[in-house]
Amino acid sequence: MTIAVGDKIPKATLNVLRDxxxxxxxxxxxxxxxxxxxxxxxxxxxxxxxxxxxxxVEKMDAFRERGVEVACLSVNDAFVMGAWAKDQDVPPDLTMLADGNGAFTQALGLELDATAFGMGLRAKRFALYADDGVVRQLHVEAPGEFKVSAADYVLANLPGD
Structure with missing residues (x-):
């Protein structure tokens, strides 16, 4: 079952590359x-x-100004996420989360079967906004789309305080 607005983020352990x-x-x-x-x-x-x-990366200042932390999730290992962060000039406060086995992605119900492309289980392209561990917004892309999970769209739709 896919996580929904009002649900708590499931308990899971992810990895980051920091020392x-x-x-x-x-x-x-x-x-x-x-x-x-x-x-x-x-x-x-x-x-x-x-x-x-x-x-x-471009909109990090705007997220910071809104008091919102940002994290990126991928079904990759922490070393790949670390290398990608360097390649993309990701600032240190944009947390790069490795869900190597896809357990968290599956707990969210947002897995993508990419075996036809030789990629195995992956995460769907999505963005969610959570406040104190409760999902307040969920934006899941249609297959092949890139609109509702984009930084501009998410930023424009954050709730006002």
Whole structure:
């Protein structure tokens, strides 16, 4: 079942690359904070590298001004996410989350079967906004689309405080 507005972010452990691979708990990531989590089907893939990530990097100041943290999720390992962050000039406060086995992505119900493309299980392209661990907005892209998970769209639709 797909996570929905009003649901709590599921408890899971993800990895980040900070002085080696570090485990990060979703309750720590989302608890007591406003967070935009955007997911990509794969680091270094065309739309993800040419449009999705650059939009968030470009708009980080606007998210910071709104008091919103930003995290990127992909079913890749922490080393790939770290290399992609360097390649994309990702600022240190845009958290690069590795869901290597796709367990968190599956818990969200937002997995994408990309086996036909030789990529296995991946995350659908989506963005969600959570406040204190509760999903307040969920933007899932239609197959082949890149609109509602883009940084501009998410930023324009954040609730006013």
């Amino acid at each position: 080696g691979v570090q485990a990060v708990d979703t309750q720590e990531l989302f608890g007591g904070k406003k967070v935009v989590l955007f997911a990509v089907p794969g680091a270094f893939t065309p739309t993800c590298s040419a449009k999705h990530m650059p939009g968030y």
